[in-house]
Amino acid sequence: MKTLCHILLLLLTATAPGIAGAQVMGPDVRTRQLDKAEAAIATPALRVEERLANLRDPFFTQAASLPARPAAELEAAAAPEKVRRPDGAVLALIAQSFQPSGSLILGERRLLTLPGGQSIALGATFTARVDGEEYAITIGDITSTGYTLKLNEATLARTFTLSRSP
Numbered sequence: 001m002k003t004l005c006h007i008l009l010l011l012l013t014a015t016a017p018g019i020a021g022a023q024v025m026g027p028d029v030r031t032r033q034l035d036k037a038e039a040a041i042a043t044p045a046l047r048v049e050e051r052l053a054n055l056r057d058p059f060f061t062q063a064a065s066l067p068a069r070p071a072a073e074l075e076a077a078a079a080p081e082k083v084r085r086p087d088g089a090v091l092a093l094i095a096q097s098f099q100p101s102g103s104l105i106l107g108e109r110r111l112l113t114l115p116g117g118q119s120i121a122l123g124a125t126f127t128a129r130v131d132g133e134e135y136a137i138t139i140g141d142i143t144s145t146g147y148t149l150k151l152n153e154a155t156l157a158r159t160f161t162l163s164r165s166p
Contacts, residue, residue: 087154090135094128095149095158102160103142110142 100112110122120126125138140150146159
């Protein structure tokens with residue numbers, strides 16, 4: 001419709017000098033001019049929507065023409081591969097939050113004393129979670145000055161920290 005308005009405006013302005021000279025187009029000339037305008041509007045070359053629909057995608061790649069992959073396969077490919085931390089690094093992270101207050105040695109029995117009055121014995125295993133993974137941590141050794149945590153073949157020795165009150 002906008003194109004039709006532009007063409008009609010051009011036709012009218014093209015005859016403006018004729019109007020200034022007191023000349024008016026006859027009905028047959030006007031009919032021919034209108035027929036030409038309608039023919040120009042009806043040509044496919046001016047139909048932008050049709051031309052745009054037939055254009056090739058400028059971002060077309062060879063990959064776009066490959067057959068579609070199943071959704072499960074795409075999800076598996078898109079999911080980042082989990083990198084498992086080395087056992088020593090896991091032990092270091094766990095040791096930061098595992099803070100026994102001391103040890104208790106009763107004959108052959110060795111215990112770590114935990115805050116809240118709980119204790120855990122030598123050789124006992126507890127579960128710790130790091131990065132969504134669960135690890136079975138074993139108490140490897142208990143002495144009067146410290147303890148050792150064990151995960152698979154990795155070990156980490158820690159000493160008790162003394163807190164001095166003022």
